[in-house]
Amino acid sequence: MAKKTIGILGAGYAGLLALKVLQSKAKDVAITLIDRNDYHYEATDLHEVAAGSVKEDKISFPIKDVVNPNITTFIKGTVTKVDKATKTVEVEGQAPMTFDYLIIALGFASETFGIKGAQANALAMDDVETAQAVHTHFVKQLEDYRVTKNPDNLKVIICGAGFTGVELLGAMAEHKAEYAKIAGVDASEIKLMCVDASPRLLPMFPTDLVDYAIKKLAQKDAMILSGKGISEVTENGIIFKDRETEEEGELNANTIIWTTGVSGSHVMQDSGFDARRNRVMVTPELQDPEDDHVYIVGDVSAVMDEASGRPYPTTAQISLVMGHTAAHNIIASLTGGSYEKFTYSSIGTICSLGNTDAIGIVGKSSKVKGYVASVVKKMSLNKSLLETGGVKELLSKGRFDLYH
Ligand SMILES: Cc1cc2nc3c(=O)[nH]c(=O)nc-3n(C[C@H](O)[C@H](O)[C@H](O)COP(=O)(O)OP(=O)(O)OC[C@H]3O[C@@H](n4cnc5c(N)ncnc54)[C@H](O)[C@@H]3O)c2cc1C
Structure with missing residues (x-):
């Protein structure tokens, strides 16, 4: 029997987490991962590159480091459109990719809200x-x-x-x-x-x-x-x-x-998805409501938080969990297993004010500030890096400058 093909668009937090789960748990599949860069970057650290605190290589690593070539083909290319009817993805200047299942994880773009200039x-x-x-x-x-x-x-x-x-x-x-x-x-x-x-x-x-x-x-x-x-x-x-x-x-x-502020990737609108600010309201299983073989995760998706009655915010932490859920559900579909609904329980939110100062909430409501908060922030960045890149990337790119 021909292997089922799974496309993953975007090697950010959501895309790489989905890749990791599929590579370790899915059987008899052929995965194609597409990203416009041949490296993954930790978007949560972009401000440090902009400020000159770190060089770009400190917040990025080669995608090939996390690709298992026996299962996954990586294509460096820019996705321009998804055609659900023909199950193809258009990639600038390259042959289209076809898929049985698709995970769209194309992330965010700045939103100018039409402000002049x-x-x-x-x-x-x-x-x-x-x-x-x-x-x-x-x-x-x-x-x-x-x-x-x-x-x-x-x-x-x-x-x-x-x-x-x-x-x-x-x-x-x-x-x-x-x-x-x-x-x-x-x-x-x-x-x-x-x-x-x-x-x-x-x-x-x-x-x-x-x-x-x-x-x-x-x-x-x-x-x-x-x-x-x-x-x-x-x-x-x-x-x-x-x-x-x-x-x-x-x-x-x-x-x-x-x-x-940010919106989702313009590819969503260009592909005719029913999207608001390029975010598609997905099912609790993270599927496109119009196509249960298409999963939409991370900053291009919106999923309702029933507790608050509002969509979840767009964060790296949530993107990682979404990537996991989407991969799990594709495996469930392939094996006749049970689907899981997206759930998220925040472990906290920390906003840095420089390298050694921050404010935040840990757990449900514990307040932290100052140096302690900055250490918690670095630990959470390390956790994300471990999840996307594994131990090798954590050891070479992790934030271990905890003592000053
Ligand atoms: C400065 C800053 C600080 C932040 N701090 C935090 C924080 O402390 N905690 C937190 O949880 N969140 C934080 N966020 C938000 C977080 O970074 C995003 O929610 C997260 O990056 C979304 O993950 P994602 O996987 O959906 O997409 P992304 O991380 O945006 O990844 C998308 C991937 O898709 C690729 N891609 C995009 N378009 C195309 C295309 N057309 N073709 C091919 N490839 C494409 C990109 O190259 C990228 O690899 C911060 C964001 C910023 C900018």
């Missing part, structure tokens, strides 16, 4: 290349300052003080002295700002933890400006409206980074 003038931080580009751009501004003496070269505006924006601000604040050295100025002249429309930041954390984060960042002269809705991004700044006073204001900087 954002696409053209703000830098995204979607993947390793764009995170690197943020760092290269800022360093160039700092170098140019030596000639131009334009204070805007020393300024950064991070648009969006959600999880990603705050983590980036915290990471950049740690490097002010190094940035200042490149420009030949005092560290106090480097201006880091993070602007957000919401008056209440990081709603997933209690107010006292958020206040702690704002205070600690302000002590490093990294300012969060809340309640300011960005209406336009220009070539060298932003225009915003104060939510309370309704007054318009302007801030200038030659480095503007966009972290206001």
Whole structure:
């Protein structure tokens, strides 16, 4: 009997976890994994590349390291479309791939919400290349300052003080002295700002933890400006409206980074999936409601959390569990086993404020902050790395800088 073919699109958290489970448990299958890169990257660490804290190779590893060539073929290519009717996947410049089962795990992309000038003038931080580009751009501004003496070269505006924006601000604040050295100025002249429309930041954390984060960042002269809705991004700044006073204001900087939110991959819309912000509302078993051989996981999917009555957030932790569930259910379909519904119980959420400071909730409601929280964060990053890459990648890329 011909082997059943399983396609996995995307070698992020969800895709690699699904691969790991299928490679170890599925029998008589041929897997094809497709990613636009030949490396996996830990998206949760992109802000550290953008800030210059780590080099890109510290947060990535070759996909071939986790591929079993006896079962899996890896294709480096960009997926452009999924055609469910013909069970094929179109890959830019390559022959289409056919499948019996498919796991779509194509991840996230920055969302500009149609804000004028954002696409053209703000830098995204979607993947390793764009995170690197943020760092290269800022360093160039700092170098140019030596000639131009334009204070805007020393300024950064991070648009969006959600999880990603705050983590980036915290990471950049740690490097002010190094940035200042490149420009030949005092560290106090480097201006880091993070602007957000919401008056209440990081709603997933209690107010006292958020206040702690704002205070600690302000002590490093990294300012969060809340309640300011960005209406336009220009070539060298932003225009915003104060939510309370309704007054318009302007801030200038030659480095503007966009972290206001993400949607799923555009491939979902391009393929005609019934998607909102490129996320498909899947069944509890993580299947496309229109095709039970197509599983949609990670940031391209939305699954209802019955406890809260809202879809689960899009996180790496949830993506890993989804990858596992989808793989389990494909094996169940092949072997006549029982399907499992997606369930998730959070082990906690930690937002870093630099390398040795963080805020978070561990378990259901235990608050942590400061150095202890930063250690918990590194342990959770190590756990993800172990799950996607195994012991080899953990030992070479793990975060063991716990003591300072
Ligand atoms: C700075 C930052 C910090 C974060 N911190 C946390 C955190 O602390 N905790 C947490 O749980 N979550 C965090 N997140 C969110 C988390 O990173 C995402 O939820 C997670 O990456 C989603 O995983 P995924 O497997 O769905 O997709 P991704 O990790 O985005 O992987 C998608 C994969 O698909 C590939 N791909 C995309 N498009 C194509 C295409 N067209 N063709 C071929 N390949 C393609 C990509 O190369 C990538 O390998 C953070 C995100 C950011 C940006």
